[in-house]
Amino acid sequence: MKSPSTAAKLRRTAWYQQPRYTRLGALIALALVLTLMVGEQGNTRDLFYSVRTSLTGVNLWICLGGALVIWLVREFGSRQVSGAVGGIRSVHNLGPWKRAQEAFRTQPRVKWTVMIALLLAALFIPGQLTGYWQTVLIDQIATYALLAIGLNVVIGWAGLLDLGFVAFFAVGAYSAAFWTGSLPVEPPIVLNNFLIIPVAVVTCLIAGVLLGAPTLRLRGDYLAIVTLGFHEIVYLVAKNADGVTGGPAGARQVPKFSAFGYEWGLEKMPYWYLLVTLIVVLIIVFVRLEHSRVGRAWTAIREDEVAAAANGVDTVRFKLMAFAIGASTSGVAGVVYASKVGYFNPENFIILNSILVLSYVIFGGMGSIPGVLLGAAILVWLPEVLRDFVDPADRYMYLGALLVVMMIYRPQGVWPSRRRQRELKLTQEGIGDADAMTEPAGGAVR
Structure with missing residues (x-):
């Protein structure tokens, strides 16, 4: 029988298995594929001409750099941006904006006024x-x-x-x-x-x-x-x-x-x-x-x-x-x-x-x-x-x-629609399936 410490090590997730680094791998793979697709065209005399020229040019570093920037901003900068926006809201008290959103959802007059304004803009x-x-x-x-x-x-x-x-x-x-x-x-x-x-x-x-x-x-x-x-x-x-x-x-x-x-x-x-x-x-x-x-x-x-x-x-x-x-x-x-x-x-x-x-x-x-x-x-x-x-x-x-x-x-x-957003959130939390509000296989998550 394994000791508790050994069982804990088995349950531990390696750093490269964490979702954050899985997403990084996906973005790097996307950058490489995009570099090959927009790079030089191949020819029948040299089968690896496109690979050799595309993966050694400037486009490779541009695509990899873009993927890395997206990953860094999304993984490490989103909380800071959210915190800064939250701080600005608390300092400047954006209560009227929240009240306007609530009025748009609940008051038909406000909703119709906004929709008519958008319609007029679309027409003119x-x-x-x-x-x-x-x-x-x-x-x-x-x-x-x-x-x-x-x-x-x-x-x-x-x-x-x-x-x-x-x-x-x-x-x-x-x-x-x-x-x-x-x-x-x-x-x-x-x-x-x-x-x-x-x-x-x-x-x-x-x-x-x-x-x-x-x-x-x-x-x-x-x-x-x-x-x-x-x-x-x-x-x-x-x-x-x-x-x-x-x-x-x-x-x-x-x-x-x-x-x-x-x-x-x-x-x-x-x-x-x-x-x-x-x-x-x-x-x-x-x-x-x-x-x-x-x-x-x-x-x-x-x-x-x-x-x-x-x-x-x-x-x-x-x-x-x-x-x-x-x-x-x-x-x-x-x-x-x-x-x-x-x-x-x-x-x-x-x-x-x-x-x-x-x-x-x-x-x-x-x-x-x-x-x-x-x-x-x-x-x-x-x-x-x-x-x-x-x-x-x-x-x-x-x-x-x-x-x-x-x-x-x-x-x-x-x-997204509210229903779809709620489904995906519950799925990420392990509460529901991707497209259903039923219990996952094996019973409900406690």
């Missing part, structure tokens, strides 16, 4: 930007924010991992092209773009149900693979069905939105106002939906599907509903995008775009509507800012590095 400030940034704002930030809101329903609320969400975006875009007569197949009737929006919603609802019905018994990785396959089916059909979708040539001359004899033409701001209106309407509807019986059912399925079914939740119906509602949102974005750009082809809907939308939701905070909007805005804006400083082929590599750092130090996202 973009008009002062340059044409390039207006294009980025409309074609990328607002469009992907709309997609992120829909994917948040599937992943953030229902807990269904979907890697092929942009397929519904493609369905919406091709619906707009079909009903405006921009494809080789003639439609039975040519519709106005505004009338196509409800048609695209219904089409994507059906597509969402068709995807969800065969996958009701699948979870986690298996569901992700099926959704990935669904995306590839839609992509390949769009690329190879020349007589229906136009094939690689895509859809050309999709008409612009028009109403009461006025056609929007090449002007950018009308599309911005339309997208803002759609986003506001969806936020209002989805917030009501989140706190309804449907939203609570989605939460129960996400936390523990078996327990939800045992307590009377119709998991089949609510999972299908999550797929359908998320898909319909993506279809609306597809119609607006097709009308705005006027021309698109299957390469606009590659699997990378699905991964990017998923990263926006995770980065912003799964289950949080403000979080996914902020995540989409930041991660779409950042590559455009790096355009003048970083090789276009390397921009998404830096974006990936940012996501890795974010997942190491703040896995709940930039603006």
